[in-house]
Amino acid sequence: MLFSYVYTFLSTPFILSRFGFDILLCLLPWTRPTREWSLQQAVRMRIVRLVLLYWSLLRWGDRLSLRPGRERNRFEVLPPQDPKLYQGALADATIQPTSIGTTWTPARPPPPALVRPDLVVALHFHGGGFAIGTGRDADTGFTAQTLLRHLGCTHVCTPQYRLASARDGSGRFPAAVQDALTAYVALVRGRGVPPRQVVLSGDSAGATVALALLRYLGEHGAELGLPPPAAVALWSPWVDVGAALRLDMRASPNYKTDYLNREFGRWGAAAVAGVDGVEGQVDSVELNGGYLAPLHHPFTVSDEGMPAPPPLFVQGGDREVLWDDIVLLERRYREAGWTTHLHASPHCPHDILLLGPKIGFAAETEEAARAARKFFLSTTDIKLRGSGLPVSRRVHMANGIPNGIPNGRPDDGLFFDILIIGAGISGINAAYRIQTEGPADTTYAILERRSSLGGTWDLFRYPGIRSDSDIFTFGFPWYPWKHKSTLASGDQIKAYMTQAAQSQGIDHHILYDHSVVSANWSSADKNWELQVAVAGRDQPATFRARFVLLGTGYYDYEKPLETEIPGIDRFAGKVIHPQFWPKDYDYTNKNVVIIGSGATAVTLLPAMAETAKHVTMLQRSPGYIFSLPSNGLITALLFAVLPAAAAHYLSRMFWLVTGHLRTWFCRTWPGLAKIVIRRATQRQLPPHIPWDPHFRPRYNPWEQRFCACVDGDFFAALRSGKADVATGTIRTVTADAIELNPGGSVAALRPDVIVTATGLRLRFGGGIAFRVDGGPPVRWCDRFAWRSAMLQDVPNLLFLTGYEAASWTLGADVSARLLVRVLRRMRETGAQVAVPRVRAPMPEKSMMSLTSTYLKNVREVLPKGGTGVWAPKTNYFADMARAKWGSLDADLEFS
Secondary structure (H helix, E strand, O other), X not given: OHHHHHHHHHHHHHHHHHHHXXXXXXXXXXXXXOOOOOHHHHHHHHHHHHHHHHHHHHOOOOOOOOOOXXXXXXXXXXXXXXXXXXXXXXXXXXXXXXXXXXXXXXXXXXXXXXXXXXXXXXXXXXXXXXXXXXXXXXXXXXXXXXXXXHHOOOEEXXXXXXXXXXXXXXOOOOHHHHHHHHHHHHXXXXXXXXXXXXXXXXXXXXXXXXXXXXXXXXHHHHHXXXXXXXXXXXXXXXXXOOHHHHOOHHHOOOHHHOOOOHHHHHHHHHHHHOOOOOXXXXXXXXXXXXXXXXXXXXXXXXXXXXXXXXXXXXXXXXXXXXXXXXXXXXXXXXXXXXXXXEEEEOOXXXXXXXXXHHHOOHHHHHHHHHHHHHHHHHHOOOOOOOOOOOOOOOOOXXXXXXXXXXXXXXXXXXXXXXXXXXXXXXXXXXXXXXXXXXXXXXXXXXXXXXXXXOOXXXXXXXXXXXXXXXXXXXXXXXXXXXXXXXXXXXXXXXXXXXXXXXXXOHHHHEEOOEXXXXXXXXXXXXXXXXXXXXXXXXXXXXXXXXXXXXXXOOEOOOOOOOOOOOOHHHOOOEEEOHHHOOOOOOOOOXXXXXXXXXXXXXXXXXXXXXXXXXXXXXXXXOOOEEEEOOOOHHHHHHHHHOOHHHHHHHHHHHHHXXXXXXXXXXXXXXXXXXXXXXXXXXXXXXXXXXXXXXXXXXXXXXXXXXXXXXXXXXXXXXXXXXXXXXXXXXXXXXXXXXXXXXXXXXXXXXXXXXXXXXXXXXXXXXXXXXXXXXXXXXXXXXXXXXXXXXXXXXXXXXXXXXXXXXXXXXXXXXXXXXXXXXXXXXXXXXXXXXXXXXXXXXXXXXXXXXXXXXXXXXXXXXXXXXXXXXXXXXXXXXXXXXXXXXXXXXXXXXX
């Protein structure tokens, strides 16, 4: 080792001078290693070659650790499998199977009960000449994302196999292949992923490991009950390891167009074979055998009655030193009976899958991955996603349980650590927090009564539906919004939620068409038992969970708010409630009256005015309507000058702060706020529509929720003459008219269509009957809410609620963060139950302070608020601080 340091020190002047000369040659296109390279590519290539050279000279291999690191819950330690599985070439007196780490991207896969046919795992072994690499984000993050987005896998598993560069020799052959088998068995047996849903992948030396594993499955898989994977992808495979010792890499015509160097190849080859690399030792069995020299030993896994070999995709850069071997490998295996495809990445060096963005070849890497996807779709039945994330996907299974019956248990006896009810924005966000911040091995499922995720944004389909909160605070903090609009449409939000869920593997935890009917807490078993109605089944299924999380919101999605409209049954035209908008309904050239003045009515009017003959908003009393830009100046400026991630974060902070200040201003100085709003409104109204009585509310700003209109579209519709506002109370509805009481702005309206935008009906807990030990159903309104998230005297139940004066998701995220802290505390202390207890009498408060019509019976529906830890949510910043760092011992009992 001392000799290596001395040699490197003495060689450094020559190395650096040569490096400087190479950089100078990169300045002109015709003096670069290849003219097709850009200056950036040429310079980066030389930098990588220099770094790799020093690693090789100094023998700086990576040190492996089984600590989670920054991968956190995505890092999993796999113990060695049954010793009987390691036979033949994997049986070694010195090198024994051991525990290994593995990184999952985007998250650990769901439990076996939820593994369904569209879940596809890429088991990928990283390159690094058997000497460097850890399988973690730092070196395989780009690889994993490429396999997800462009190959079309749903999950990527990158094992941290032992390196041959270890000083104690513990990483020599067959260590890496033993670890590969450990990972494969854990995947198909422990995780329950069928081999037909596995893509075996490897780059450079990792490709040799992948082929070695495949060879072992061909030799021993039948007797061990281990079928081969569905497909194999090799990226710049190093398939003649011994050649690095036998031949001089510098003789290759591609040596100047690659970053590999002779010293690196010799180091890795000698280390993995356990030799010194001197002449006379290059003929070792390991270096020349089928496991380390698969180029010279084509094989097939169809021996011993096993299936035909899986399709083999081989990629290489036509400017890398291994290109000739790669071409020869594909030809020999094709001649041996394999279905193969060779993809040449033009003008590319070695292993762009590993180093693509670092050396400027990311686009070529993505193209290669898409080529692999196309090849596998044409040769297998594997269900790969399209290039990028699809907008929606759902799979329905027999009896509601995907992929058969796990572990021989009945399909209605599944147990999870957490059951989330509702796949809306709250449930999806909570799932992310659980799988990234909760205890690492927490199992969860999401039960969704509808056939698609999205909640409100899947149910509501009325024209112009959009969020009345800015998307930067309404969206997920962990999945940036990629559009320019600040107030997003319903379709955009639904697509965004779907993509967010898929990007984190959350969609594979969702069971659709599963409607929870009742839930009972068993103190004896310390878990919840849920009766779940499943589409296509006569009898409900039973699910059990330690914790139940309600992401059901507080709206009744089956029945709207009933407002008495005299004579509405006599109306001969169409009557529509926005909550149940008829599909493809055509209101072209019809006179429309929208009854209501809330956010739904303000959204409907400009959207319908585009094609309707005329639209009138009939309101009993006016509300505050304020224009917000679809793409604000500050937001546009941030995205123009900053990277997308930074711009998204700062935009979120900007809207958080300005939203809080806006509400504070309105409630602190309501008189001044009225003046500001009045002037802004009058500037946008047409001359024939007066501010009073149509836009003069009877209440102060933020005593009810504001109605936002995008870029003033509501007022623009009024100015166009195709829309109007009428203020008054309805006397009766006849067959062809709405007659108003005296004193209104008009006497009667004659619509063809009436839209009853009269509000939403409150219902908490999704209408589910919750019981404790078989007792009477829990009455929400009789219980206090601990930190606005858990119910007094009800164990292991948490609900998600938002803010009345800010984005819903902000409040839901506060509760989700609180949940993961409770889960971690229970794991640390060994507790199984967490239940809030009221210790002393306290005054009651309403969970919401707004005076909107649909909130008038809030005390009869929602839990009660109190003081201290029982106080309602009021301020996002304070509430989040308490959720993340506040005491968990105040009135919360663990046992």
